[in-house]
Amino acid sequence: MTTWVFSEEVAGGPASISLELLSKARSLGGEVAAFYVGKGSEAAWSTLGSHGAGTVHHLNPGEALPAAAAAAALAGLVAEGDLVLFGLTPTDRDVAGRLSARLGRPVLSNAVDIVAEGATVTVHNEILGGTTVVETRFDGAGPNIVVVRPKSFTAQASEATIPPLVSVTLPDMGHAGSATVVARHEEASQGPKLSEADVIVSGGRGMGSADNFRIVEEIAARLGAAVGATRAVVDAGWVPYSMQVGQTGKIVKPNVYIACGISGAMQHLVGMKDSGMIIAINKDEEAPIFGIADLGIVGDVHKVLPKLLEALAGRT
Amino acid sequence: MNIAVCVKQIPDPATPYRLDPATHLVVRPDEQVLDDTDRYGIEVGLQLAAATDGSVVLVSMSPAGNLQGIRQALAMGADKAVVVSDPALRGSGALVTARVLAAAIAREEVDLVIAGTESTDGYSGVVPQQVAEILGLPALTFARKVEHEDGVIRVERQTASGYDVVTASLPALVTVTSGAVEPRYPTFKGIMQAKQKPVDYPTCADLDIDPTMVGVSGSGQSITAVRPAPARTAGTKVQDEGEAHLEIVKMLEQAKVI
Numbered sequence: 252m253t254t255w256v257f258s259e260e261v262a263g264g265p266a267s268i269s270l271e272l273l274s275k276a277r278s279l280g281g282e283v284a285a286f287y288v289g290k291g292s293e294a295a296w297s298t299l300g301s302h303g304a305g306t307v308h309h310l311n312p313g314e315a316l317p318a319a320a321a322a323a324a325l326a327g328l329v330a331e332g333d334l335v336l337f338g339l340t341p342t343d344r345d346v347a348g349r350l351s352a353r354l355g356r357p358v359l360s361n362a363v364d365i366v367a368e369g370a371t372v373t374v375h376n377e378i379l380g381g382t383t384v385v386e387t388r389f390d391g392a393g394p395n396i397v398v399v400r401p402k403s404f405t406a407q408a409s410e411a412t413i414p415p416l417v418s419v420t421l422p423d424m425g426h427a428g429s430a431t432v433v434a435r436h437e438e439a440s441q442g443p444k445l446s447e448a449d450v451i452v453s454g455g456r457g458m459g460s461a462d463n464f465r466i467v468e469e470i471a472a473r474l475g476a477a478v479g480a481t482r483a484v485v486d487a488g489w490v491p492y493s494m495q496v497g498q499t500g501k502i503v504k505p506n507v508y509i510a511c512g513i514s515g516a517m518q519h520l521v522g523m524k525d526s527g528m529i530i531a532i533n534k535d536e537e538a539p540i541f542g543i544a545d546l547g548i549v550g551d552v553h554k555v556l557p558k559l560l561e562a563l564a565g566r567t
Numbered sequence: 568m569n570i571a572v573c574v575k576q577i578p579d580p581a582t583p584y585r586l587d588p589a590t591h592l593v594v595r596p597d598e599q600v601l602d603d604t605d606r607y608g609i610e611v612g613l614q615l616a617a618a619t620d621g622s623v624v625l626v627s628m629s630p631a632g633n634l635q636g637i638r639q640a641l642a643m644g645a646d647k648a649v650v651v652s653d654p655a656l657r658g659s660g661a662l663v664t665a666r667v668l669a670a671a672i673a674r675e676e677v678d679l680v681i682a683g684t685e686s687t688d689g690y691s692g693v694v695p696q697q698v699a700e701i702l703g704l705p706a707l708t709f710a711r712k713v714e715h716e717d718g719v720i721r722v723e724r725q726t727a728s729g730y731d732v733v734t735a736s737l738p739a740l741v742t743v744t745s746g747a748v749e750p751r752y753p754t755f756k757g758i759m760q761a762k763q764k765p766v767d768y769p770t771c772a773d774l775d776i777d778p779t780m781v782g783v784s785g786s787g788q789s790i791t792a793v794r795p796a797p798a799r800t801a802g803t804k805v806q807d808e809g810e811a812h813l814e815i816v817k818m819l820e821q822a823k824v825i
Contacts, residue, residue, distance in 0.1 A: 261727055261728065262728065266727070316705070316706075316707070316724075316731075316733055318696065318706065318708075319699075319700070319705065319706075322700065339692070340727060341708060341709045341724070341725060341726060341727070342726075344692050344693055344696060344708075345696050345706060345708050346696075347693055347696070348661075348665075348693035348694070348695070348696025348697045348699075348700065349696050349697070349699070349700040349706075351661070351662050351693065351697055352662060352665060352696075352697040352698075352700035352701050353700055355662070356662070356787060357660045357661070357662050357786055357787040357788045358661060358662065358691070358693055358697075359788060360661065360690070360691040360692055360693055361690055361691065361692070373791060377796055378690075379584050381796055382795065382796055382798075383586070383793060383794070383795060383796060384793070384794050384795070384796045385591065385790055385792070385793050386790070386791045386792040386793070386794075387788050387789065387790050387791065388788065388789050388790075388791050389787065389788055390787050390788060390789055391787050398691075398692070398693065425703075426703065426704070426705065426736075426738075427699070427700070427703045427704060427705055428705065429705045429735050429736060430705040430706065430707050430733050430734070430735040430739070431733065431734055431735065432731045432732070432733050433721075433732050433733070433734055434731065434732040435726075435729070435731050435732075436729045436730050436731070436732075437728050437729040438728065438729040438730070449824075450824055474819070474824060474825070482745070485746070486745060486746055491729075492711065492725055492730075492744075492746060493727070493728060493729060498690070499684070499685070499744070499745070506822060506824075507818075507819065507822050507824055509815070524799060527822075528818065528822055529799075530815055530818055532815075536804075541801055541804055542799075542801050543799040543800075543801065544801060544802060544804075545802035545803075545818070546802055546803055546805070546814060546815065546818050547801065547802070547803070547804040547805065548804075548805050548807055548811045548812075548814065548815065549804060549805065549806045549807060550806070550807025550811050551807070554807065554809075555807055555811055555812050555815075556812075558809075558812040559812040559815055559816070562812055562813065562816050563816070563819075563825065566816075566825045
């Protein structure tokens with residue numbers, strides 16, 4: 252069995268989820284192959300290799316939105332019995348869906364664990380807002396396609412080795428492959444990245460306004476933390492979408508998560524409930540966030556947060 | 568421009584979902600609501616159709632029930648609906664769902680297919696991409712803004728670190744996020760008209776879908792267990808009397824953040 256890991260190039264290197272998946276793939280035994288989509292570099296190959304890739308197949312899509320071509324190329328590489336892993340990210344989902352349709356094989360999505368016993372692969376996923384785990388087994392010969400939630404596995408690097416590189420020819424997909432990227436925009440963010448931060452300070456609708464949200468950013472800056480937000484906050488335009496934590500945003504697992512003015516809608520809890528320590532401040536005593544908070548402060552964020560900011564002065 | 572919008576009726580998210588203990592499938596009451604995330608795609612479709620003198624057909628695979636959710640979507644202004652409500656489809660996985668939707672869309676001769684990025688209840692998040700692959704369409708996914716000019720669709724596609732501007736010629740498929748537009752509320756007139764709008768109910772046979780390739784047995788996957796997730800329990804709760812921020816400081820010290 253070969254376990255294939257799809258790896259999208261993000262900011263010049265492999266997406267962090269793909270390193271988590273390579274580490275998991277290595278633990279499953281068998282061959283591990285990375286399918287890398289992007290410009291590529293020596294540093295990228297080395298990172299893929301140190302996380303478990305035995306070979307790297309490289310596709311450079313140029314300015315094409317890569318899903319159609321990547322799925323067609325992957326479909327030509329994978330064999331019966333293989334496992335193909337993707338992350339729950341936009342491009343990974345695009346490729347996984349197309350690969351599934353192309354191969355006529357099911358895709359199991361939203362996975363939090365993968366168990367392989369001989370040729371049988373079972374996928375665990377959380378449903379109903381993370382309250383229930385469903386175990387689903389693939390029937391038939393495969394290949395089996397799984398889309399995994401970020402932070403389900405820990406990325407583990409061993410010594411760096413540059414794995415053998417196989418260059419993949421970009422297939423001509425005709426009209427289906429015609430979506431083209433004409434401009435790329437990076438949204439500026441300060442401090443550590445949400446998905447990698449040790450501490451996250453997040454704000455919800457309870458912050459009241461874009462102006463009032465600033466104190467969340469100030470406390471984060473003081474703690475060297477990343478700033479997060481709920482869907483209501485990004486939909487309101489107070490902060491960019493890239494800062495959204497939740498089912499439709501980023502799934503995070505920091506050591507400490509501070510939720511300010513967040514009631515704890517299911518869609519948000521799913522994205523942060525596995526944090527090490529959760530501190531919540533909310534004026535509604537019945538807010539669902541208190542059900543999972545290690546420390547819950549029932550109070551007004553506009554009173555508690557300024558005092559907290561002051562108390563932190565000179566402490567970090 | 569003629570547009571198909573994929574929509575789904577789901578059990579009201581405000582009520583607790585129940586799983587059938589024998590089949591592990593979600594129990595679907597007769598009365599289901601329109602998935603809220605579909606309203607954005609419907610709005611985008613209605614705006615594009617209005618600008619091009621086109622039409623909007625809703626395409627759905629779900630138990631029809633009393634059709635409340637579909638009527639909600641028609642009340643926003645869609646012209647008609649195709650609801651594939653074949654009992655044989657119960658328990659189908661994402662790929663089967665995509666095959667059924669693609670077959671229903673193919674009969675409609677549309678220029679553009681619109682879907683949400685994922686349903687609120689199933690959340691596989693791959694069905695639109697499967698539909699695009701089956702229909703041979705380019706997919707402009709995760710759009711937070713959709714524009715159309717002279718047969719070219721242009722979207723702002725959300726990425727991990729910002730957004731890309733992506734274009735493709737029609738026919739195409741677009742998936743939209745909840746930030747794309749502000750969906751309209753149905754008017755009273757719209758609600759009354761929705762009751763008269765045509766709804767077609769094709770079966771798998773009508774769509775030339777092989778009956779052995781659908782439902783639980785035709786989906787290539789079997790649920791083997793359902794169990795509660797390890798629950799997180801609440802810790803201490805403190806009422807702020809003016810000094811509660813010190814409790815946070817104490818926790819941060821404990822966690823060695825400060």
